[in-house]
Amino acid sequence: MIPAAAIALLMIYFFFPQEKAETTPAASLELISAESPQQTEPPENENPVIESKLMIDMKGQVVSPGVYELPAGSRMQDAVDAAGGFTPEADSRAINLALIVVDETSLYVPAAGEEIVLPTAAQQTASGSGGSTLININLATETELMELPGIGPSKAAAILAYREEAGSFKTPEELTEVTGIGDKTFEQLKDFIVVK
Incomplete structure (x- = not known):
């Protein structure tokens, strides 16, 4: 009886630790495999798109x-x-x-019937990078001068003739010395011209 009981105790002693040793890693593997997908999935809205x-x-x-x-x-x-x-x-x-x-x-x-004057070469030269649309009366062509209020073909030609004879305008007010351009005409166009 004693040897049989001793053998039974030995079997129980060695049997249960082996079960624990076998089941513990298996349980660990199940836990790791269950957690793996969560670790590999990127978090939602990690890089949110900012609408410009x-x-x-x-x-x-x-x-x-x-x-x-x-x-x-x-x-x-x-x-x-x-x-x-x-x-x-x-x-x-x-x-x-x-x-x-x-x-x-x-x-x-624009309003209906309003005439839009697009920037010309003379305007761009006068404005530089400032965004102004002033016409440089020292560089403007006859066509460009006629875009000014109160300036028709004859007055534009007179401005060019004066420029050729007297040289470049020193001030915008000097424009009143041109034949056919009086104070009234100058008042109409003074805000649209520049001298450079």
Whole structure:
């Protein structure tokens, strides 16, 4: 009886530790495999996409002129809508509403019948990088001079003739010395000219 009991005790002693040794790693492997997918998955919204914005300056015949912030990819129609739409006097045909808005754009909506003067070579020379649209009367051609208020073909030709005879204008006021250009005409155009 004693040897049989001793053998049974020995078997129990060695049997249970082996079970624990076998089950513990298995349990650990199950735990690791269960946690593995969570560790490999990237966290949600790790790199959130920031939607860029742009600014546009609305001027002219819109209900509420001013600077507006628009989402990137907006079109001129969106810019006009942001400013409250066109006024009744606006010439909507002068604006390309399908054009994509670029950041820092200045959009001017003219009134119906209003004549828009585009910058010319003389204007760009006078303005440099300042963004002004003044006409340099020392560089302007006859056609460019005729864009000034009160200046027709004869007065433009007179300005060119004076420039050839007397040289470059020293001041804008010197323009009144040109034949046919009096104080009244000068008052009309003085805000549109520059001497360089």
